[in-house]
Amino acid sequence: MSGQWQSRPEAGGRLSQRLFLALARGLGRRFAMGILWLTSPWFVWSRRPEREASRAYLGRVLGRAPGIRQLLKHHYWFSIGILDRVYLLSDGDRDFHFEVEGLEHLTAALQEGRGALLFGAHLGSFEALRALSRRYPQVPLDIVLDKQQTPVLTELLGRLAPELAERIIDASAGGTAVTLAMAERCAQGDMVAILADRGRQGEAMHAVPFLGQPAAFPVGPWLLAASLKVPVVLCIGLYLGGNRYRLVFEPVAGRVDIPRARRAEALDAFIRHYAGRLEHFVRLAPYNWFNLYDFWDTSSLPGSAAAESGVVERGHR
Numbered sequence: 001m002s003g004q005w006q007s008r009p010e011a012g013g014r015l016s017q018r019l020f021l022a023l024a025r026g027l028g029r030r031f032a033m034g035i036l037w038l039t040s041p042w043f044v045w046s047r048r049p050e051r052e053a054s055r056a057y058l059g060r061v062l063g064r065a066p067g068i069r070q071l072l073k074h075h076y077w078f079s080i081g082i083l084d085r086v087y088l089l090s091d092g093d094r095d096f097h098f099e100v101e102g103l104e105h106l107t108a109a110l111q112e113g114r115g116a117l118l119f120g121a122h123l124g125s126f127e128a129l130r131a132l133s134r135r136y137p138q139v140p141l142d143i144v145l146d147k148q149q150t151p152v153l154t155e156l157l158g159r160l161a162p163e164l165a166e167r168i169i170d171a172s173a174g175g176t177a178v179t180l181a182m183a184e185r186c187a188q189g190d191m192v193a194i195l196a197d198r199g200r201q202g203e204a205m206h207a208v209p210f211l212g213q214p215a216a217f218p219v220g221p222w223l224l225a226a227s228l229k230v231p232v233v234l235c236i237g238l239y240l241g242g243n244r245y246r247l248v249f250e251p252v253a254g255r256v257d258i259p260r261a262r263r264a265e266a267l268d269a270f271i272r273h274y275a276g277r278l279e280h281f282v283r284l285a286p287y288n289w290f291n292l293y294d295f296w297d298t299s300s301l302p303g304s305a306a307a308e309s310g311v312v313e314r315g316h317r
Helices: 014-027 029-046 048-062 070-093 104-111 129-133 151-160 175-187 221-229 261-283 304-309
Strands: 097-101 116-118 141-145 168-170 191-195 206-210 213-218 232-241 245-251
Touching: 014 029, 014 070, 029 048, 029 070, 029 191, 048 070, 070 129, 070 232, 097 129, 097 151, 104 116, 104 191, 104 232, 116 175, 116 221, 129 141, 129 232, 129 245, 141 175, 141 213, 168 175, 175 191, 206 261, 232 261, 245 261
Parallel strands: 097 245, 116 191, 116 232, 141 168, 141 191
Antiparallel strands: 206 213, 232 245
């Protein structure tokens, strides 16, 4: 369901988050990871919607009903993803090992000087991508994020890496403002990264198969890519355990063409490709999936038949 994730508050109070993040910076990552082993069971117990969403997802991707160990590992890795934002943005890639695949696709996409769009997902770490941009300053990178969804963490990360915070396009500013900002950055020759797997409330969605059942993906990123006439590259940052990350870049299209006469067909092809690659990486690293809500809820689409066939719903509520 579009916008379902927006109704979930940040875990913990403002004071407890500030205290934990201060301890994490002061005492180091190993200490903080130990604390997460203690807090993950509390998160699993206290956050029922996330727990049930995790259980349903793991059942799909693992092919069996998950036990408490699988639930705890999923939430633990989710917590590590949040924690590592602090270290990746404050220290860059200094204490991490990165495997990078497909970096040549980024430079190739920028050769024409018209910018490019990077389509990511709530799979693994987006901050790993931002940290990597420090290693490759020749690849200017802007990121579209909703600052209002996690205000405490966003505020802290802004203080840790102000130069990267300045390159954030705030998705909560509204559709027109965000679109204009992205167009401006692309016109300057920048890479603009966006998470293309979640829809906001009222956003048009399109249902395609994902892990065995139709799931709704937002249409907006693809229409934006078509209007900007820039290359699209898929980017995935997988956490591999310990201090290791794997960043993968794959070309999606040199140009997203969505003819008016074949609009639904063209959108379906692009979104199916994106969902298919997402499923590939989810199966490779199942505990990296951080959409902890009912991702397969297509009840707001116009009927079960539409959900099965992938009919686009315009501005559903």
